[in-house]
Amino acid sequence: LKVPGSDFSAAHPFAFESPAAIAVPMCTKGMGALVRRMGAQRKSLEAILAEASRDQEASDSKLSLVDLLGIGIGTTIGSGVFVLTGKAIPIAGPAAVVAWILAGSVCLLSSLAYMELSARLPTKGSCYVFSYHCLGELVGVVGSVCLTMEYAMAGAGVARNWSVKMFQLTGAWYTWCYNGGSAPQVGCDEENDFFLDPLAALMCALCTAVVVLGTDMGKLVVNTFTMMKISLVIFLIVAGLTCWTGNMFESSETFAPKGAGGILSATSLLFFGFVGFDEVCCMASKAKDPAKVMPKALAGTLLGAALCSGLAQFALAGMVPYAQGQGDIPFEKAFDERGMHWASWFVGVAELALLPLVVLVSILPQPELWAAMAEDGLLPSVFCRRTRGVYRQGTVIIGCVFTLITLAVPFEVLWDVINVGVLLSFNLTNASLVQVRYGNGGQVRAPMVSALTWAMMGAAAVSGFALYHGIAAPLDAGTPVAWPLVACGLAGAVLAAGAAFAIWRFFEVQCDMADPAIFKAYGVPFVPALAMVCNFFLLATINVKSLGFFAAFAGFGVLLYVAKIGSNKSPPKQDGKLDDACVNVDVSEVSTADGGSEGNHV
Numbered sequence: 001l002k003v004p005g006s007d008f009s010a011a012h013p014f015a016f017e018s019p020a021a022i023a024v025p026m027c028t029k030g031m032g033a034l035v036r037r038m039g040a041q042r043k044s045l046e047a048i049l050a051e052a053s054r055d056q057e058a059s060d061s062k063l064s065l066v067d068l069l070g071i072g073i074g075t076t077i078g079s080g081v082f083v084l085t086g087k088a089i090p091i092a093g094p095a096a097v098v099a100w101i102l103a104g105s106v107c108l109l110s111s112l113a114y115m116e117l118s119a120r121l122p123t124k125g126s127c128y129v130f131s132y133h134c135l136g137e138l139v140g141v142v143g144s145v146c147l148t149m150e151y152a153m154a155g156a157g158v159a160r161n162w163s164v165k166m167f168q169l170t171g172a173w174y175t176w177c178y179n180g181g182s183a184p185q186v187g188c189d190e191e192n193d194f195f196l197d198p199l200a201a202l203m204c205a206l207c208t209a210v211v212v213l214g215t216d217m218g219k220l221v222v223n224t225f226t227m228m229k230i231s232l233v234i235f236l237i238v239a240g241l242t243c244w245t246g247n248m249f250e251s252s253e254t255f256a257p258k259g260a261g262g263i264l265s266a267t268s269l270l271f272f273g274f275v276g277f278d279e280v281c282c283m284a285s286k287a288k289d290p291a292k293v294m295p296k297a298l299a300g301t302l303l304g305a306a307l308c309s310g311l312a313q314f315a316l317a318g319m320v321p322y323a324q325g326q327g328d329i330p331f332e333k334a335f336d337e338r339g340m341h342w343a344s345w346f347v348g349v350a351e352l353a354l355l356p357l358v359v360l361v362s363i364l365p366q367p368e369l370w371a372a373m374a375e376d377g378l379l380p381s382v383f384c385r386r387t388r389g390v391y392r393q394g395t396v397i398i399g400c401v402f403t404l405i406t407l408a409v410p411f412e413v414l415w416d417v418i419n420v421g422v423l424l425s426f427n428l429t430n431a432s433l434v435q436v437r438y439g440n441g442g443q444v445r446a447p448m449v450s451a452l453t454w455a456m457m458g459a460a461a462v463s464g465f466a467l468y469h470g471i472a473a474p475l476d477a478g479t480p481v482a483w484p485l486v487a488c489g490l491a492g493a494v495l496a497a498g499a500a501f502a503i504w505r506f507f508e509v510q511c512d513m514a515d516p517a518i519f520k521a522y523g524v525p526f527v528p529a530l531a532m533v534c535n536f537f538l539l540a541t542i543n544v545k546s547l548g549f550f551a552a553f554a555g556f557g558v559l560l561y562v563a564k565i566g567s568n569k570s571p572p573k574q575d576g577k578l579d580d581a582c583v584n585v586d587v588s589e590v591s592t593a594d595g596g597s598e599g600n601h602v
Contacts, residue, residue: 038138038562043376044442045121048133051375052123055285061389062288065296067219072280072301073308074226075361078158080273080309081233082351085316086330092266093322094248095256097314099266104306106267106538107274109531110426111302112521113433118281118294119518120436120511125372126281126365127425127432132376133442134435135428138558141378143428145557147369149421149550151279152398155362156204156406157414162355163200164190164411169348174199193410201407207360208399211367214390218364225357232350233308236331240315243338248317257322261475268472268541273309275422276358277301278429282365295519366398367391378564416546417553423539424550430528430535431457437524438503439510449507456499456529463492464536472537493533500529 063071088096117130125132127147132140167173167183168190175195177188188195210221248255256263280297284290287297312331320334329337335344367383371391374384383394434453439445470485503525513520521527 038565039136040444041137042134042442042444043129043132043137043140045133046442048121048123048129051372052121052285052290055123056290061214061219061286063219063283063286064288065293065300067223068280068283068287068293068297069300069304070219070223070226071283071361071364072277072297073304074222074229074357075276075279076274076301076305077229077233077308078276078355078358079161080270080305081236081312083330084270084273085309085313086328086333088266088270088313089317089320089322089329090326091258091269092262093255093257094314094317095258095263096266096270096317097310098256099263099270100273100306100310100313102263102267103271103274104302104310106271106531106534107277107302109527109534110430111277111298113426113429113528113531114278114281115295115298115519116521117429117433117436118284118298119291122284122287122290122294123372124282124285124365124368126278126284126369127429128369129372130432130436131428134432134440137378138561139428141558141561142554143425144369144373144378145554146421146425146428147282148366148557149418149553150275150425151282151362151369152366152402153405153414153421154275154418155207155359155366156200156402156409157411157418158355158358158362159200159203159207159406160193160197160411160414162203162352162359163197164193165348165352165355166199169352192412194412195410196407198407201403203356203359204363204403204406205399207356207363208395208403210360211363211399212390212392212395214388218360222357222361222364225354225360228350229354229357230308232347232354233312236347237311237315239335239340239343240312240319240331243335243340244318245338246318246321248321254322257324261472264472265476268538270309271538272419272422274302274305275419276362277305278425279361279365282368285368292517363399363402366402367395370394370398378561413546413549416542417549420539420542420547420550423535426535427457427460427532430531433521434503434525434528437509437511438507441511445510446507449503452499452503453525456496456503456525457532459492459495459499460529460532461492461536463489463496463533464538465489465540466492467533468537468540472541496529496533497526500525 085096088099092099114126118126121129121133123129125144128140128144131143163174167175173183175183175188175197177183177185177195179187179194181188183189183195186192210218246254258265277298280301281294284294287293316329316331316334319338320329332344332348335341335347368391370379370383371386371394372384373379374381374394382397383391385391385393387393431453434456435441435450438449440450444450466485466489470482470489474481512518
């Protein structure tokens, strides 16, 4: 179809397929056209399936379900077992085990959306592609910012955490404090890492080199390290249970010394022990039969992480009885207190040896994300040039950028900002699932569903923030419950449920629900609404300063996006094919996919 008054065809990838969408004059200069494009433009299913077909035809080695589980579990099991278990004991006592179950349940609510969307849209990009297809181009860019925080930025933070553990173990601090002094000192130590960290930067560079070497080398390293990490967790559980002290089930006061408030506070903390379970979604382009494998990989990652973390917490709680005024007590310290100094030393060294795996698997999906954006014309084409199945040039650039971030940006600043991105990406994915179920994937066919989805998210935000500050924060501080905020939170929850009910009652499901090969999430749109409330509740635990840092980072990303599309004189691609600049370097690897796929994914 020819758009009146323009010189390009309107049939696709950036999906102006409805009459209203075709009427948007994308080639027209001016801010109005730019704003309309950002809000209305969506990536079509045809383009997504063409990319999936192209990726499957690439000649590089593919990832099996075991490989994907290695990436997911290797990412997720880390700080949860080695750090957060020790932090949860002073907050909730032995009831921290219950907090792990609750935290895993909250993650499960959002994971259902990832499972279905990864089956319906089986290509690289995860939340970026889900949001671009269902919520619009601008929201897709925001989703990419969230994923960048969760992937490479998180890897930078973990690398700095690893170097601090190295300094503590060896007693040698190879850093340059910002204030010109020598570490360790106040503001330049394990608590406040305001220093230049060349050792962490070296670790980030080495992990980037492994990614550049390709899928075969990467999955060999990841699977080996993941098995070693699981073995270490099993050792912690068995050794901890042999040191059982007291009876945590003696009374409710013994099991949950701080009551429901302590469990709720611990749940808010332990949720972040599951961060990373969704990283496997961004590796869909390298997976064998991603539509079938990705939901299984997500479910297996979440189950494996919950099982390992929960059992480790149970062992630690049995080894270290709760005491009033107790500080953080990780496994190393607990073994020392039980006279097992050799176990303490072994755990410290093993953790130091295995933590680089988290850095590696955090960097691994970042080139895939930016390649997806480059193929869509939102980043320079250098990020989508593939050599022997690897985005080598893009990976090198990514590695250089995040190595510099690792060198200079404190982990203290990075951590909460990363968590903001994770929680926001969860909510965007839940909203995307509602949209695709009710016909708004690729284009807005039901404007009222779109409006109700955004209203549901807004009401969920009000509910989550109000309930946290009305109930959880006062209970944690030992102050009275703020009933006006509780009322506001409950009103927000009712409005979110009302929006979900209106979608369910007055609109028909528009996508394929009969294909047995596609995983279907349960309780849509009610479960996504509940997941949004829970995610915003957890988001409320993050301080305003970190929220501001994330807003600044996201604003910078949006400005780059506006500059990119504003300076692009060429019309958007309309045939689903790659630009010449994105084709593989090796001629034998160039995909010949011209369009859609045979699968009836939607």
